[in-house]
Amino acid sequence: MINETIIEKDKPQPNLIAEALNDKLRAKAFGITTENVEAVINKRWNLLKSIYPAFKELCQKSLFIQSQIILPTLWNLWLPLAMQIASQHQQINRPFIQGILGGQGTGKTTTCKIIKLILSHLEYRTLNLSIDDLYKTYQARLILQQQDPRLIWRGPPGTHDVDLGVNILDNILQRQTKITVPRFDKSLHSGNGDRALPETVESVDIVLFEGWFVGTIPVNPAAFNKPPLPIVTEADKQFAKDMNDKLHEYLCLWQRLDSLIVLNPQDYRLSLEWRKQAEHKMKASGKPGMTDLQIEEFVNYFWKALHPELFIKPLIKSHKVDLVVEINPNHSFGKVFSQ
Incomplete structure (x- = not known):
C-alpha cells in the first residue's frame, strides 16, 4: 500500500511491483506485464517523487482534500493514466x-x-x-x-x-x-x-x-x-x-x-x-x-x-x-x- 512515509525512499518497495500485477484487469488496461512491470513501476515511482510537492499544493489550494487520502488513487490510477496518455501522444506525433x-x-x-x-x-x-x-x-x-x-x-x-x-x-x-x-x-x-x-x-x-x-x-x-x-x-x-x-x-x-x-x-x-x-x-x-x-x-x-x-x-x-x-x-x- 502506498503512503507518504515511503515516498522518501529512493526505490519503490517490492510489494508495489507485486500489487501492480495482482489486479489483472488494471494491469492489462495500462499495459503492465511480468516482463515490463519493474521498469514501469520504477518510472512511475520517479514521476511520483517529482510531482508530489506540486500535487500536495494542488490538493490544499484547489481540491481542498488531504493529499494522503487520495495518494493511492494518484499511484494506482492518475499516474499510470497520465503516462499512458503521454505514450499515446508520442505514438501519433x-x-x-x-x-x-x-x-x-x-x-x-x-x-x-x-x-x-x-x-x-x-x-x-x-x-x-x-x-x-x-x-x-x-x-x-x-x-x-x-x-x-x-x-x-x-x-x-x-x-x-x-x-x-x-x-x-x-x-x-x-x-x-x-x-x-x-x-x-x-x-x-x-x-x-x-x-x-x-x-x-x-x-x-x-x-x-x-x-x-x-x-x-x-x-x-x-x-x-x-x-x-x-x-x-x-x-x-x-x-x-x-x-x-x-x-x-x-x-x-x-x-x-x-x-x-x-x-x-x-x-x-x-x-x-x-x-x-x-x-x-x-x-x-x-x-x-x-x-x-x-x-x-x-x-x-x-x-x-x-x-x-x-x-x-x-x-x-x-x-x-x-x-x-x-x-x-x-x-x-x-x-x-x-x-
Whole structure:
C-alpha cells in the first residue's frame, strides 16, 4: 500500500511491483506485464517523487482534500493514466485529444486537474476543456428556450456551440501557435451562466476534453418504446427522442477524439445521491442550495434527456471506449479495464 512515509525512499518497495500485477484487469488496461512491470513501476515511482510537492499544493489550494487520502488513487490510477496518455501522444506525433465522459460526482474535474499537473511535469502543454465551455451564450440560450420551452436548464444536446468546439480542436490539430479558448462562468445571470473572458493558449500538445455526455452516440429509437424511469409520459419519450436526434450534431466533435475514457458509477443512481450530499454540504456551510425535491427534478431532467442505461451502458461495451474506470459509492475508483 502506498503512503507518504515511503515516498522518501529512493526505490519503490517490492510489494508495489507485486500489487501492480495482482489486479489483472488494471494491469492489462495500462499495459503492465511480468516482463515490463519493474521498469514501469520504477518510472512511475520517479514521476511520483517529482510531482508530489506540486500535487500536495494542488490538493490544499484547489481540491481542498488531504493529499494522503487520495495518494493511492494518484499511484494506482492518475499516474499510470497520465503516462499512458503521454505514450499515446508520442505514438501519433501530433496533438492528442483525450475524451473523458462522466456524470455528476464521478470526478471528471479532479481527474483532469491532476492529469494536467502530471503531464506538465513530463513537459507536455495540456489544455483542459469542458463541454460546459462550449455553451451557447446566455442570450442565445434565451432564444433557444423560447423556441423549445423544454430546455429549462443548460446542459442537454442543443445548448452547445458545436461548431465552436470543432474549430478549437481543429486549430489545435493544425498546430496553431495561439488559440482562443472560451470559458464558461456558471455564476453569471443569477446562476444561468454565460461566457467569461476567453483564454489564450499556445501550442497545445494534449487536450483533456471532459463532459457528462462527451463521446455518447445516438441509439436506436426503438430504445424509447419501453424506456427506464424517469421517462414515463409520452412527452418524456418525445423529449428523449428529440435529444437522441440532437446527438447527431455532436458526432463531428467526437470524431476529433483520439481516445475515450468513461468514469462509470457502479450504479448510475449514485449521481443523485452525490448531488444531494454536495448540496447538503453547501447548505451546512451557510451557502444557498437546492432542496432534495429540486435536486431530484434537476437530475431526473438529465436522465430524461440522455439516460445512462440507454446511452452509457451500451457505449462502455463498444469499441468506441478505450478505458473504463468504475466509480464506487464513496467516490473511490473500483475496476479499471480496457475493451
